[in-house]
Amino acid sequence: MAKYDSKSLRNVTIIGHGGTGKTSLCESFFFLAGKSDRPGRVDDGTSSMDYEPEEQKRRISISAAINFFNWDKHKINIIDTPGDSNFAFDTKSCLRITDSAIVVIDAVGGVEFQTQKVWEYADEFNLSRIIYINRMDRERADFFKTMDSIKEKLGKKATALFLPLGKEDRFKGLVDLLSMKAYTFDDPKGGYKTIDIPDDMTDQAKSYRETMVEDIAECDDALMDKYLERGELSLEEIKAGLRKGVISGALLPVICGSATKNIGLAPLMDMIVQVMPSPVDRGPVQGKKPGTDNLEERPPEETAPFAAMVFKTIADPYAGRLTLFRVYSGTLSTEGAIYNSSRKIHERFSSTFFLEGKNQKQAESLVPGDIAAVAKLKETATGDTICNEKAPIIFEKLAPLPTIMSFAIEPKSRGDEEKIVSSVHRLTEEDPTLTFHRNDQTKEMILSGMGQIHIEVAVEKMKRKFGVEVNLNIPKVPYKETIKGKTNVQGRYKKQSGGRGQFGDCWLDIEPLPRGSGFEFADKIVGGVIPGQYRPAVEKGIVEAMEEGVLAGYPTVDMKVSLVDGSYHTVDSSEMAFKIAGSMGFKKGVLACQPTLLEPIVTIDIEIPDEYLGDVIGDLNSRRGRVQGMDTKGTHQIVKGQVPLAEILKYAPDLRSMTSGRGTFTYTHSHYEEVPPFIAEKIIAAYKAKKEED
Ligand SMILES: Nc1nc2c(ncn2[C@@H]2O[C@H](COP(=O)(O)OP(=O)(O)O)[C@@H](O)[C@H]2O)c(=O)[nH]1
Ligand SMILES: [Mg+2]
Numbered sequence: 001m002a003k004y005d006s007k008s009l010r011n012v013t014i015i016g017h018g019g020t021g022k023t024s025l026c027e028s029f030f031f032l033a034g035k036s037d038r039p040g041r042v043d044d045g046t047s048s049m050d051y052e053p054e055e056q057k058r059r060i061s062i063s064a065a066i067n068f069f070n071w072d073k074h075k076i077n078i079i080d081t082p083g084d085s086n087f088a089f090d091t092k093s094c095l096r097i098t099d100s101a102i103v104v105i106d107a108v109g110g111v112e113f114q115t116q117k118v119w120e121y122a123d124e125f126n127l128s129r130i131i132y133i134n135r136m137d138r139e140r141a142d143f144f145k146t147m148d149s150i151k152e153k154l155g156k157k158a159t160a161l162f163l164p165l166g167k168e169d170r171f172k173g174l175v176d177l178l179s180m181k182a183y184t185f186d187d188p189k190g191g192y193k194t195i196d197i198p199d200d201m202t203d204q205a206k207s208y209r210e211t212m213v214e215d216i217a218e219c220d221d222a223l224m225d226k227y228l229e230r231g232e233l234s235l236e237e238i239k240a241g242l243r244k245g246v247i248s249g250a251l252l253p254v255i256c257g258s259a260t261k262n263i264g265l266a267p268l269m270d271m272i273v274q275v276m277p278s279p280v281d282r283g284p285v286q287g288k289k290p291g292t293d294n295l296e297e298r299p300p301e302e303t304a305p306f307a308a309m310v311f312k313t314i315a316d317p318y319a320g321r322l323t324l325f326r327v328y329s330g331t332l333s334t335e336g337a338i339y340n341s342s343r344k345i346h347e348r349f350s351s352t353f354f355l356e357g358k359n360q361k362q363a364e365s366l367v368p369g370d371i372a373a374v375a376k377l378k379e380t381a382t383g384d385t386i387c388n389e390k391a392p393i394i395f396e397k398l399a400p401l402p403t404i405m406s407f408a409i410e411p412k413s414r415g416d417e418e419k420i421v422s423s424v425h426r427l428t429e430e431d432p433t434l435t436f437h438r439n440d441q442t443k444e445m446i447l448s449g450m451g452q453i454h455i456e457v458a459v460e461k462m463k464r465k466f467g468v469e470v471n472l473n474i475p476k477v478p479y480k481e482t483i484k485g486k487t488n489v490q491g492r493y494k495k496q497s498g499g500r501g502q503f504g505d506c507w508l509d510i511e512p513l514p515r516g517s518g519f520e521f522a523d524k525i526v527g528g529v530i531p532g533q534y535r536p537a538v539e540k541g542i543v544e545a546m547e548e549g550v551l552a553g554y555p556t557v558d559m560k561v562s563l564v565d566g567s568y569h570t571v572d573s574s575e576m577a578f579k580i581a582g583s584m585g586f587k588k589g590v591l592a593c594q595p596t597l598l599e600p601i602v603t604i605d606i607e608i609p610d611e612y613l614g615d616v617i618g619d620l621n622s623r624r625g626r627v628q629g630m631d632t633k634g635t636h637q638i639v640k641g642q643v644p645l646a647e648i649l650k651y652a653p654d655l656r657s658m659t660s661g662r663g664t665f666t667y668t669h670s671h672y673e674e675v676p677p678f679i680a681e682k683i684i685a686a687y688k689a690k691k692e693e694d
Helices: 022-032 053-058 085-097 113-124 143-154 199-217 221-230 235-248 265-275 417-430 452-466 535-547 575-591 610-622 651-658 677-693
Strands: 009-015 065-071 074-080 100-106 128-134 158-160 162-165 173-176 181-184 193-195 252-256 285-288 295-298 307-316 320-329 336-340 345-349 352-356 359-362 371-375 385-387 405-411 435-438 445-449 470-473 480-483 487-495 502-512 519-523 559-567 595-609 626-633 636-644 664-674
Touching: 009 022, 009 085, 009 113, 009 265, 022 065, 022 074, 022 100, 022 128, 022 265, 053 452, 065 265, 065 352, 074 265, 085 113, 085 307, 085 452, 100 113, 100 143, 100 265, 113 143, 128 143, 128 235, 128 265, 143 158, 143 252, 158 199, 162 181, 162 199, 162 252, 199 221, 199 235, 221 235, 235 252, 235 265, 252 265, 307 417, 405 417, 405 452, 405 651, 417 435, 417 445, 417 452, 445 452, 452 470, 480 502, 487 575, 502 535, 502 575, 519 535, 535 559, 535 575, 559 575, 595 610, 595 677, 610 626, 610 636, 610 651, 651 664
Parallel strands: 009 074, 009 100, 100 128, 128 252, 158 252, 519 559
Antiparallel strands: 065 074, 162 173, 173 181, 181 193, 285 295, 307 320, 307 385, 320 371, 336 345, 336 385, 352 359, 352 371, 405 445, 405 470, 435 445, 480 595, 487 502, 502 559, 595 636, 595 664, 626 636
16 A cells, blocks of 8 residues: 555544445445455445344344545545444444544435434534435435435534436436536446536526535635625635535535445545545544543654554454554554553554455554554453553543343353353453343343344354354343231251251241341340350351242342340250251241232333334333333433333333334333232242242
8 A cells, every 4th residue: 555644544434324325335435446346235245344244144234344445545444334223332432433424314214213323423522524315316215305304303504515416216426516517427337427517407506506605604704704705715715615614513515326326426535535534634632641630632643652542342263352443643563562551551462454344454554543453462452542651541431332131141052151151251342232240149141232133143143253052031030029027936946866956946026128128137135045156047047048038939138037035955956956947937937927029120211202202101101110201302202210120121122113213222220119919929820830840
């Protein structure tokens, strides 16, 4: 590759709702830039960006893919992101380290839900954006309606730089409002012919050009003055104003075309070079001096100390781990040691690569702004900062998005537990929104993620990459048991066999405690009716018996037991005998105290477009949920409520189908509540049936 500097670098992330043509757009870029002989196709699994088997099977992007091409003496790094909310964290992580975004919108569907979501991420990182209205060749494609949808849903500053020439399957080119020429794309290689604007479009083109020039002039007072003075601006002035407006974020240019028919792509690529910011335009970035709250800045200069952020990790069973990072300042030699300031460790590496989809190309040197990878780092993880040890800095790490769906995973073949743990561990390194834990109570291995597809894909990867096969089960609900009444009860254990006997005898006061108090034990023995060394054994016996409650085998909680009286035998009493006496007293006593089942209740926030409000609330009620409040967020409603965990184990796919994928939710554990009797009966009956089976 020719030598380049930071000024001639563009980092562009492609975002938008799933199926709008992001991956196809990337493939056409590579083809037009001469990187591939023919554009890879999503539909026949030949895309260089959707290269993972899980992506090819589903024909969707699951993991962000990175590649680059050269255009007009510039190096363009392209990141193709998944549009599905199951994989939104990867998209967000890429936006965190990029300089600009192309937002792809379908000319038929307009601005869809997930586009609004990723748009918010792009806002969070102040990214310059170009909107690309794709699939203009489709039936019912409508540029002007789509423009309205953009203005309504993404902000009013959208301004068209081009108009479409022809409609639907006769869509053949663009009218360029800057040069006031038209282009037709008859050449299957994506080249175009310049022609005059057709007569029947000249008025429309003039009026749109005027709007465009005004929009551009409005971003800059000096430009506005000139425009008012002269009633027109030169092409140079317009272009300079356009660039300034896009970089400041004040302007949102719109281009249209067809990714699979190679229409309107070369002008889009020109725009990337001409108006998108380089790393130098983005200016210095801020981080913190390790261990302090002091802000530090790093300019995008080769002479500044090296600083970069790790934004993605790929677990590869053969090549080892691949660590992807974005350089913010300085350069990195092509081999040696890396200092990880987030973990205060050094790691060795033997070479740096640029990624080309699944392939890698040795990097000769890196400049500020570059996106590159190193292999086989051992401890460095996504979100870490790597930098020059003499000038340490830490960039702020993205907080992972909350997980919303869990499955219990169980090995298909016995003895694979260890392998599951190690392979899940490697997957969670690659994907921080995947979390894993063992539930202490149910003893299940729980894998949680952003939705059903997310978990299913993780399981497929586990099989493909690490050869471990698992079953996915709906997790068991960690019910608990408690009591509602009081009692005074005796636990007496006496055994007379050949030699030494066993004797333990205790009287217990049992009473309920408020929710969430756990267990309390009070030793109220006076005068040594039970000697001191045996009393802790009574408590031990109770605590052990509590682990498997009398109703349905769930742990018993929120209860106080006082040891008030008892007796002992000088020869036959032992710790063991008192332990058994304690557990006998507990079991007998609890049955006399109106034992009940408790279930976990979660607090849930559900965000949905207005039109689904009635359905979603109705559904929540049928799940024994309670609505506690509502909030409005733009055209969305946020329903806040509480619902039993048992009722939302499959809420992620249910809400998805109820709202055509437009609803989102988060939940957190709140507290335990009594299970209604008719449900408790079923749980207890199931427990008894299982016990008999065993
Ligand atoms: N008619 C038409 N189809 C397109 C165009 N761009 C992409 N597609 C198709 O739309 C579908 C989704 O494309 P893909 O690139 O996977 O979208 P992504 O999910 O945004 O990456 C595929 O079947 C593509 O062949 C286009 O410009 N015109
Ligand atoms: Mg895709």
